[in-house]
Amino acid sequence: MAELLTIGEVARRSGVAASALRFYEERGLLESERAGSGHRRYPRAVLRRIAFIVFAQRIGLTLAEIATELERLPAHRAPTRRDWGRLSTAWSSRIDARIAELERLKEGLTSCIGCGCLSLDRCQLANPGDRLGAEGPGPRAWVGADD
Amino acid sequence: MAELLTIGEVARRSGVAASALRFYEERGLLESERAGSGHRRYPRAVLRRIAFIVFAQRIGLTLAEIATELERLPAHRAPTRRDWGRLSTAWSSRIDARIAELERLKEGLTSCIGCGCLSLDRCQLANPGDRLGAEGPGPRAWVGADD
DNA sequence: CCTTGACTTCAAGTTCACTTGAGCTTGTAG
DNA sequence: CTACAAGCTCAAGTGAACTTGAAGTCAAGG
Numbered sequence: 062m063a064e065l066l067t068i069g070e071v072a073r074r075s076g077v078a079a080s081a082l083r084f085y086e087e088r089g090l091l092e093s094e095r096a097g098s099g100h101r102r103y104p105r106a107v108l109r110r111i112a113f114i115v116f117a118q119r120i121g122l123t124l125a126e127i128a129t130e131l132e133r134l135p136a137h138r139a140p141t142r143r144d145w146g147r148l149s150t151a152w153s154s155r156i157d158a159r160i161a162e163l164e165r166l167k168e169g170l171t172s173c174i175g176c177g178c179l180s181l182d183r184c185q186l187a188n189p190g191d192r193l194g195a196e197g198p199g200p201r202a203w204v205g206a207d208d
Numbered sequence: 209m210a211e212l213l214t215i216g217e218v219a220r221r222s223g224v225a226a227s228a229l230r231f232y233e234e235r236g237l238l239e240s241e242r243a244g245s246g247h248r249r250y251p252r253a254v255l256r257r258i259a260f261i262v263f264a265q266r267i268g269l270t271l272a273e274i275a276t277e278l279e280r281l282p283a284h285r286a287p288t289r290r291d292w293g294r295l296s297t298a299w300s301s302r303i304d305a306r307i308a309e310l311e312r313l314k315e316g317l318t319s320c321i322g323c324g325c326l327s328l329d330r331c332q333l334a335n336p337g338d339r340l341g342a343e344g345p346g347p348r349a350w351v352g353a354d355d
Numbered sequence: 356c357c358t359t360g361a362c363t364t365c366a367a368g369t370t371c372a373c374t375t376g377a378g379c380t381t382g383t384a385g
Numbered sequence: 386c387t388a389c390a391a392g393c394t395c396a397a398g399t400g401a402a403c404t405t406g407a408a409g410t411c412a413a414g415g
Contacts, residue, residue, distance in 0.1 A: 069391065079392085080374055088372095098381055100392050120313055124372070149317045156314045160307055166267055167303045170296050216361065226362090227404055245411055247362055247401095271402070356415100363410065374399075381392065 065094070065102040075111045082111075089128050090114055120152055121159065212249040222258045229258075237261055261292070267299055268306065275319050 072079040085091045091110060093101040101198065110131070112113075117127045134140050219226040232238045233248075238257060240248040257278070264274045277295065281287050 067392080076375080081372080084373060096381095098392080099394095115317070116313065119309070120370095152317055152393090155315055156310050156317075160310050162266070163303050163307050163310075166263065167300055169263070170299055170303075207365075214361080225404080228402080230364095231403060245362080246364095247411080265402095359412100359414090361411085361413105364408090366407090368405070370401085370411105371401090372399100374397100376397085377395090379393075381390100383388100383390080385386100385388085 065104060066107070068093075068101045068103070071103050071111070071205075073108060075108055075115075077111055077115065085111075085114065085124070088124055090124065090131055120156060212251060213254070215240075215248045215250070218254060218258070220251050222255055222262075224262065232258075232261065232271070235271055237271065237278055239316055264299075267303060 066074070068082055071077075071082060075082075075084075082091060083101075086093060091103075092139045093103055093107075096102050111130070114124075114127055117130065118124075122130070134144055151191060212334075213221070216230055218224075218229060222229075224232075229238060230248075233240060238250075238254060240250055240254075260278070261274055264277065264303050265271075269277070281291055296348045
């Protein structure tokens with residue numbers, strides 16, 4: 062097995078499309094060396110980095126946020142336990158917040174909505190405070206992504 | 209207080225921008241009567257319908273899905289307990305699935321990632337099976353939205 | 356009568372996370 | 386040596402959910 066991987070191999074192994082890998086590079090989430098031909102060559106460690114990205118995405122972070130986190134991590138060393146510790150704390154509370162919201166919504170589904178009281182006047186379930194202000198153009202931040 | 213509300217009043221009361229309300233109407237999620245002037249007039253029941261939409265969005269449904277649900281509900285009557293029951297079951301399991309994923313991710317955050325084993329080869333956390341296939345163009349479906 | 360604010364439509368712009376296509380080069384298998 | 390797969394760049398398209406802007410109408414106050 063070769064020391065360096067081509068973009069196609071990385072795509073197959075990670076399940077992330079080659080076009081997406083190039084896109085991530087453009088956005089500063091990944092780096093690559095180049096073969097003489099100009100073709101990308103990835104060290105095997107890139108797979109861990111990609112796993113990190115996919116993981117973070119499923120938690121609900123945007124690529125911009127993930128890029129910021131990645132910048133704080135050591136670029137070429139494996140991250141230490143301390144590095145993970147900081148991340149872990151921040152992400153955990155993010156996950157907790159989203160879970161809490163989902164549980165609140167679920168509760169509303171059976172009680173508040175079930176009894177027919179769903180109403181913007183009387184019920185805060187559908188409108189948890191912060192939603193009342195517009196947050197600029199474009200699609201709204203991902204459901205629960207910025208809690 | 210008037211029997212019928214203007215779009216401005218509905219926007220204020222619901223926290224949803226007037227432009228969004230027009231957009232929802234275009235997409236078939238809302239209806240409105242028109243005053244002689246051509247201005248929209250909403251019966252007060254629209255607030256409940258909007259609450260429903262916002263609620264469903266926070267659960268993670270797309271507007272298209274919400275439109276489908278709304279079509280199955282009685283257009284002008286208040287929905288019955290039976291109507292809610294069906295919805296409640298479907299949405300609850302959706303919420304449960306997403307919560308389960310978040311808990312799995314959180315677990316991975318402290319154990320699998322914490323110990324440094326995050327790897328696409330050895331660890332399924334970041335890549336829960338279905339993610340390996342592309343799902344067409346556009347941004348990926350919402351994290352966990354179609355589980 | 357005039358202004359101001361709320362409303363109308365319709366087209367075009369915005370963000371996010373990519374994908375697709377055009378046009379060209381590189382690497383490998385027969 | 387010739388296919389043809391795989392890679393490259395760069396520009397433009399996609400879908401979701403809206404917002405913004407232009408250009409015009411309507412209703413109420415002074």
